[in-house]
Amino acid sequence: MRSSLIPLAVAALLLALPGCKVVKNDTNPGATAATADPIATLVNATFEAKLLPHIAKTALPVADLRAAIATDLTAAGAAHGNRGAGEGAAWAFAVKGEGKVISANLTSRARQAEIDTDGDGVADLTLALGPVIKGTALRDVAPFYVFGDFRDQIEFAQLARALNDKVSPLLVLPEGDIAGKSMTFTGVVPIKSAKDAWVVTATSVTVAR
Amino acid sequence: MNLKRRLLLSAVAVALSGSFTAFAASADTIAIITPSPDNPFFKAEADGAAAKAKELGYEVMTLVHDDDANKQSELFDSAIAAGVKAIILDNAGADASVAAVQKAKDAGIPSFLIDREITATGVAVSQIVSNNYQGAQLGAEEFVKLMGEKGEFAELIGKESDTNAGIRSKGYHDVIDQYPDMKMVASQTANWSQTEAYTVMESMLQANPGIMGVIAGNDTMAMGAYAALEAAGRKDVIVAGFDGSNDVRDSILAGGIKATVLQPAYQQAQMAVEQADKFLKTGSTGVEEKQLMDCVLINADNAAKLETFALAQ
Secondary structure (H helix, E strand, O other): OHHHHHHHHHHHHHHHOOOOOOOOOOOOOOHHHHHOOHHHHHHHHHHHHHHHHHHHHHOEEHHHHHHHHHHOHHHHHHHHEEEOOOEOOOEEEEEEEEEEEEEEEOOOOEEEEEEEOOOOOOOOEEEEEEEOOOOOHHHHOOOOOOHHHOOOHHHHHHHHHHHHHHHHHHOOOOOOOOOOOEEEEEEEEEEOOOOOOOEEEEEEEEEOO | OHHHHHHHHHHHHHHHHHHHHHHHHHHOEEEEEEOOOOOHHHHHHHHHHHHHHHHOOOEEEEEEOOOOHHHHHHHHHHHHHOOOOEEEEOOOOOOOHHHHHHHHHHOOOOEEEEOOOOOOOOOOOEEEEEOHHHHHHHHHHHHHHHOOOOEEEEEEEOOOOOHHHHHHHHHHHHHHOOOOOEEEEEEEEOOOOHHHHHHHHHHHHHHOOOOOEEEEOOHHHHHHHHHHHHHOOOOOOEEEOOEOOHHHHHHHHOOOOOEEEEOOHHHHHHHHHHHHHHHHHHOOOOOOOEEEEOOEEEOOOOHHHEEOOEEOO
C-alpha cells in the first residue's frame, strides 16, 4: 500500500521543482523520491489540485446541510460527506455560507468567529480561522486520503497537520474588529451527532467592508 | 406439507446451533494476554474481553506479561501448548512482539491485537488501536486552552518500550509547539507509574517553581503528579492525563486534575473478541487488519458520564 505513494511523490517532485534540472542518477534511481518527505510531497500534489476543488464542489449551503443532518446523519454523510478512519470517527461535510459575525476572538493563536447564518441575531456556528487549526476535518472530508495507505497513525496524523498548515495562510482577515460585519466562507465541519455544535474549519473567508 | 417441512428445517437449525454452542463451551478457549491489571485500564480491557468471550460461549485463559517481552514469549508458548483457538493481545513491545505473534500464527492460532500496534502487518489478524495521536491532540488542545495559551509546563512521558508513549508525546507537541508562549521547562519519563510520577514531579517542581501546567502520557502518572503538586501546595497547576480512568474522573469532578482523554478500552476489547469469533467461524473478520478507534476528551462537562472506560450516551 505504501508503494502507492511513490508515483505520487515522484510526480509531485517533478511538479514542485519546475526550475530544476533533472539529473539522471544511474546508480540509485529511486533515491530522490525515497528521501523526500512523503507527506509533504503528497500534500503538495493534492492540496490545491484535488482537496480545495473537492471541497468547493461538494460544499452545501449551511441551511441545506443542517436540514439533511437533522433528517438522518448517516444518510446525509453517505450522500454529501466522508467519514474519518475508525470506529467513532465523525462525518466531515464541506459547507459554504454567509452570515454576520456576532463575536470574534482574534487574539488567540486559534482564532475563532461566532457567526449567525440564519439571521436570528444569535450565533449558530463557530468558524475556526487559524493560524493554529485544530482537528482533522480537512483530511477526513476527502475520500482520496485513506488510512490504510499510510504507514501508521502518526503518518496519517501528519497528513492532517500538513493540510491544516496549508490552509492557514489562506485565511486572511482585515485589521481591527470584525464583529457586526458580514462574512462569506467555505469550510469543513466534522459532525458526530446531529446535536453537535458546529465548528467549521474555514478554507476561505471574505469579510465585507 | 409445507408447514411440516418448515418445522423440520427449524428443528435441524436448533439442533445445529445447539451442538455448536456445546462444542464451543467444552473445547474452545480464547487466551487474553495483557499488561498488569494493577493499572485499571488494562484490567478494564481484560474484563471486557473475558466478558464477551464467555458471552459467546468460550472458555477464557487470562495471562499477564507485565510488559516483559520474554515473559510474553513464554506465555505464547503456554497458550499454544494449551491449544487455544485465538489470542487477544495487548502487547509488550511493538518490535519484540512480532515474533511471538508470528509463532502463534505458525501454530495456526490467530491473534487479535488491542491498544498497541506492532510494527508488522499481515502477522496478526486484527490490530484495533485507539487513535492515540488524535486523542493526544484533543488533550493538548484542552491543556493549551486551560493554560491561556501561555506559561511554563512539564511533560511526563510513558514507558519507552510502549509505542503509545511516543505517539502521545508527538501528538501533544504537534499541538503545543504551535503556541510560542507555551514553554516546556521539563520532560521526563515516569514509566506509566503513579509512584514514579510523584517523585519525578517533586524534583521537577523544585527545579522549576514557575511551572503552571503538567501534561502526562497517562492517567496514573497524572494522579502521581497531582498528588505531588497537592503536597507542595500547588493545586493551581493545571494537570491533564490520558486514558479516562475512574480515578481521574473523580479528581476532575472534585476540581483536581482538569482533563483526560478517554480510550474506549472496554469496547475495544469486546470488538476484538467479536472479530476473533467471526474469524473462527467464517475464516474472515470482514474488516481491515488495522482499525482505529477515536478517543474522546473528558473534562468537567462530561466526566460524570464516565464509568470504567466507557462514556454513557
